[in-house]
Amino acid sequence: MDTPHNRIQVAVIDYGMGNLFSVERACEHAGLNAVTTDDKSIIMNSEGVILPGAGAFGDAMDSLKRKDLISPIKDVVKEGKPLMAICLGMQLLMSESEEFGHHKGLNIIKGSVVRFPAKNREGEKIKVPQVGWNRIFQPSSEDRTCWNISPLKNIMSGEFMYFVHSYYTIPSDKRTVLSTTTYEETQFCSSILWRNVFACQYHPEKSAAEGIKMYKNWAWAIKSKQGQKLWKEN
Amino acid sequence: MAKNIRVIPRLDIKGPNLVKGIHLEGLRVLGKPEQFARYYYETGADELIYMDIVASLYNRNSLHDIISKTAREIFIPLTVGGGLRTVEDIRNVLKAGADKVSLNTAAIKNPQIIAEASRKFGSSTILISIEAIKQPDGRYLAYTDNGREYTGMEVLDWAKRVETLGAGEIMLTSVDREGTGKGYDIELTRMVADAVSMPVIACGGAGNVEHIGQVIAEGRADAVAVASILHYDFIGYNRGEVDKEDEGNIEFLESRRTFSKIKPVNLYDIKDHLHKNGFQCRYNINQEVVSGHTA
Numbered sequence: 316m317d318t319p320h321n322r323i324q325v326a327v328i329d330y331g332m333g334n335l336f337s338v339e340r341a342c343e344h345a346g347l348n349a350v351t352t353d354d355k356s357i358i359m360n361s362e363g364v365i366l367p368g369a370g371a372f373g374d375a376m377d378s379l380k381r382k383d384l385i386s387p388i389k390d391v392v393k394e395g396k397p398l399m400a401i402c403l404g405m406q407l408l409m410s411e412s413e414e415f416g417h418h419k420g421l422n423i424i425k426g427s428v429v430r431f432p433a434k435n436r437e438g439e440k441i442k443v444p445q446v447g448w449n450r451i452f453q454p455s456s457e458d459r460t461c462w463n464i465s466p467l468k469n470i471m472s473g474e475f476m477y478f479v480h481s482y483y484t485i486p487s488d489k490r491t492v493l494s495t496t497t498y499e500e501t502q503f504c505s506s507i508l509w510r511n512v513f514a515c516q517y518h519p520e521k522s523a524a525e526g527i528k529m530y531k532n533w534a535w536a537i538k539s540k541q542g543q544k545l546w547k548e549n
Numbered sequence: 550m551a552k553n554i555r556v557i558p559r560l561d562i563k564g565p566n567l568v569k570g571i572h573l574e575g576l577r578v579l580g581k582p583e584q585f586a587r588y589y590y591e592t593g594a595d596e597l598i599y600m601d602i603v604a605s606l607y608n609r610n611s612l613h614d615i616i617s618k619t620a621r622e623i624f625i626p627l628t629v630g631g632g633l634r635t636v637e638d639i640r641n642v643l644k645a646g647a648d649k650v651s652l653n654t655a656a657i658k659n660p661q662i663i664a665e666a667s668r669k670f671g672s673s674t675i676l677i678s679i680e681a682i683k684q685p686d687g688r689y690l691a692y693t694d695n696g697r698e699y700t701g702m703e704v705l706d707w708a709k710r711v712e713t714l715g716a717g718e719i720m721l722t723s724v725d726r727e728g729t730g731k732g733y734d735i736e737l738t739r740m741v742a743d744a745v746s747m748p749v750i751a752c753g754g755a756g757n758v759e760h761i762g763q764v765i766a767e768g769r770a771d772a773v774a775v776a777s778i779l780h781y782d783f784i785g786y787n788r789g790e791v792d793k794e795d796e797g798n799i800e801f802l803e804s805r806r807t808f809s810k811i812k813p814v815n816l817y818d819i820k821d822h823l824h825k826n827g828f829q830c831r832y833n834i835n836q837e838v839v840s841g842h843t844a
Binding site for chain 2: 341369370433444448471499527
């Protein structure tokens with residue numbers, strides 16, 4: 316029987332940034348038992364970890380430092396535990412961000428975080444943040460292998476996902492780019508797959524049936540213990 | 550490449566029921582909000598808005614129940630507004646399952662709540678609802694309590710101020726047009742959309758699909774809230790159940806009348822119309838070939 320007791324436990328890292336309730340409900344829907352926590356031992360004892368987040372990069376890093384959560388997150392990655400980083404969580408994985416000055420990130424994935432330009436090529440004002448639905452595409456140079464072993468498997472290239480963000484990531488190693496999206500002429504990396512880390516700029520928990528499929532795929536990867544073996548090695 | 554326009558059903562809630570009025574007054578009971586929400590989710594709504602429009606007068610528990618039921622099965626952003634006064638009120642509706650909150654009266658009485666709430670929950674969680682009424686001299690003033698309470702504040706000044714305070718979006722309602730089916734107030738929408746860099750959701754007045762295209766093209770809205778045209782379409786072939794012992798005027802629902810100015814449509818029709826007229830929006834990509842949409 317599918318009760319919370321025999322469900323797989325995943326930790327949703329709570330560092331005071333943003334609203335985590337929809338992440339919890341999506342996990343529940345995908346058959347995962349989500350525990351929202353800032354407790355290191357719970358994080359390390361969970362079978363998967365979600366790094367969510369909304370808000371400012373600098374505040375988020377300060378909060379992770381204050382709660383002494385930086386080394387546990389790095390340990391999760393080192394141990395090969397599946398990690399899903401969402402929105403600001405994805406940006407925090409990078410080396411650095413230009414948000415309100417300059418900030419060091421977790422430096423788990425080499426790369427930087429930059430802001431959308433204020434104007435397009437025609438000089439017209441662009442609405443920032445991007446709020447709403449946009450399409451994720453498989454990078455044209457890649458074959459479908461990475462996509463098909465990632466939480467995006469059985470989701471079509473070109474599917475719509477829900478975004479809310481002003482900044483986006485530029486990973487140094489282009490092979491980690493799992494999907495790209497274009498907003499007001501700027502093409503950016505909308506998902507990353509690197510070893511046991513899956514990161515997305517959009518919110519799968521707010522992206523209707525296709526987003527929930529992503530949580531289910533991630534849950535399957537944890538359950539089948541296939542995650543770290545199957546996901547892309549770089 | 551233009552951005553994707555969001556089409557957002559707005560559900561006004563009174564007690565356990567979905568209601569609809571004209572100029573935010575004269576409420577008629579239409580059915581159970583959860584049923585409408587489910588249907589809109591399945592037919593491609595980009596987000597949902599629940600407005601508890603008489604929140605200050607009634608018990609809030611029914612709203613929290615409706616939010617929780619909705620949030621368990623609906624995975625698109627849900628905005629909840631109406632009668633939220635404190636950061637604690639905000640926390641409670643987020644906890645019940647809302648993704649964003651909409652503030653009006655509380656923000657006007659105490660603008661610092663915008664700064665405080667956006668720090669706590671993230672800017673993207675805080676939507677400011679502006680209820681605008683055009684004055685005889687042509688100015689637009691912001692009102693509260695469904696357009697009943699005068700604040701004396703100019704809409705444009707207030708919109709710019711809420712942006713600096715950290716709000717994430719504006720829902721801009723023309724009280725004059727609301728529920729009339731006469732079309733959105735283009736002048737009002739354009740004025741605000743051009744002045745702020747955050748998204749503006751146009752609300753009030755949609756009577757047909759052409760109105761939606763118009764407020765996007767001419768009013769430069771980033772998103773549109775729609776109510777009557779969708780609700781009347783839904784009840785046209787699907788009689789929802791209604792709590793008869795609860796408050797509300799159900800004669801309208803029983804009579805099966807509709808307004809001449811309002812041409813009911815479903816979300817497929819709206820999106821199809823937008824696509825055919827060159828507006829981008831989210832659609833079911835599995836039906837791409839069938840309906841002739843191109844990427």
